[in-house]
Amino acid sequence: MKKRILLIILTVLLPVYFLFSLPIFSATTQTVQAQSGDITVDKRLGRTNPVVRVGEYLTFTIEITNNSAFTVTTLPLSDTFNTAVLAYVDATPAPDSVVTTTGQIDWTDLTTQFGDLAPGQTVVVVVGFIAEHPETAIVNRAEVHDAIGSGGALGGSDDTDQSGESIGGSMPLDKRINDGITPTAGLPITFTISITNDGAVTTTIVPLTENYDPLAIQFNTAVPPPDFIDTMTGVLTWTDLTTWFGDIPAFGSVDVTVVFTALMSTINTVNEASISGAVDWYSNDMDGGKDDVPITIIDAPTPTSTPAPTDTPAPIPTKTPKPSSPSEPSPTETPIPTATATATATAVPAAAFPETGIPPAGVSPLTAVFALIAATTPVAIWLWRQRRRSLE
Structure with missing residues (x-):
């Protein structure tokens, strides 16, 4: 009985085994194992100089090559970046999702942009970032995963680029004495401080x-004025120059002018300006700069005394006679003529005047006679005329 049952089982299994060993059945049950390196990824920094300044735009180029014997029909890609250093900006082609908190960028299927990837074909993806913080090495990793080809699942690969370096900015400073100034005791000295955002x-x-x-x-003045002045120790402090100039743009510069008065002659006194604690837009500390100016102050020249001017008395003006006009000669004073008596009185002798009876001494009788005739003649003539008139 047992032998009969065993014979029946063998009779049934042998045809079944023979049937499933046929090629048609073996083809449908073939398993394809993904081989590593079927699809390769090459990622590199898109610039020859690996040093990137904070604030600069940089790109990574991702090259994906199909090294398999099958056409790739589905091609997912993931790119990860360090959020402590980089900030995502853009990508070509555009990703399907970007998670900025974790630094993950995903493309669900690049064949939707590039089409199926034939054996040996390469496609390129470019991703752009901004360097926000300094770092000695920028780590950026790209990976192809879950790729599917015409023959089934394909093995992907990844590549990590660490060639870049992000460096922070700095604030170099240049200080100088203004042109044409020789530090001299008692005179002002002007300094110009130039600060550059590098x-x-x-x-x-x-x-x-x-x-x-x-x-x-001795400190005199400054533009802009400092916030704190310590004249005892010789320190001027500006807490933040951007309150006067505004934020300083990339590679921009500002100037500060400081004026002192030289107090005495000296050799190589040092005057130093420095920047410390500068901060950029991303709150990164920036390297400060400093510059000092050794100066030698000379004595002021001894002034030469100049004698005071002597007062010169003003000349006394002399009266200039008015010139006579040649056409009008000055009249010559004519003397007034002296009246001349028409008749000279002749002394009459005193004997001729009976009322006195005393002839003047020294009068001769002849003179007396003539005087009497002269005195009586007019009377006689008047009487004669009166009588003549009466007769007429």
């Missing part, structure tokens, strides 16, 4: 400190 990102905080020797020079 980074590729805007600077938002710029403190400045000025140190000087208060025994050699």
Whole structure:
């Protein structure tokens, strides 16, 4: 009985085994094992200089090559980046999703943009970032996963680029004495401090400190004025120059002018300006700069005394006679003529005047006679005329 049952089982299994050993059945049950390196990924920084300034735009180029014997019909890609250093900007072609908190960029299927990837064919994806923080090595990793070819699943690969370096910005400083000024005791000295943003990102905080020797020079004024002045130790402090100039753009610069008065002659007194604590747009600390100017102050020249001018008395003006007009000669004074008596009285002798009876001494009788005739003649003539008139 047992032998009969065993014979029946063998009779049934042998035809079944023979049937499933046929090629038609073996083809349908063939298993394809994905081989590593079927699809290769090559990622590199898209620039020859690996040093990237904070604030600069940089790109990574991802090359994907189909090294298999099958056409790729589904091609997912993932790109990861360090969010502590980089910020995602854009990509070509555009990704299907970007998670900025974890630094994950995904393309569900690149064949929707490039079409199926034939054996030996290469496609290129470009991803752009901004360097926000300094880092000695920028780590950026791309990976092809779950690729499917015409023959089934294909093995993907990944590539990590660490060739880039992100460096922070700096604030170099240049200080100089203005042209044409020789430091001289008692005279002003003007300094110009030029501050430059040497980074590729805007600077938002710029403190400045000025140190000087208060025994050699005395602070006068500054533009802009400092926030704190310590004349005892010789320190001027500006807490943030952007409050006066505004944020300093990438590769921009500002100038600060400081004026001192030289107090005494000295050799190589040091005047130093420095930047410390500058901060950029991404809150990165920036390297500060400093510059000092050794100066020698000379004595002021001794002034030469100049004698005071002597007062010169003004000349006394002399009266200039008015010139006579040649056409009008000055009249010559004519003397007034002296009246001349028509008749000279002749002395009459005193004997001729009976009322006196005393002839004057020294009168001769003849003179007396003539005087009497002269005195009586007019009377006689008047009487004669009267009588003549009466007769008429």
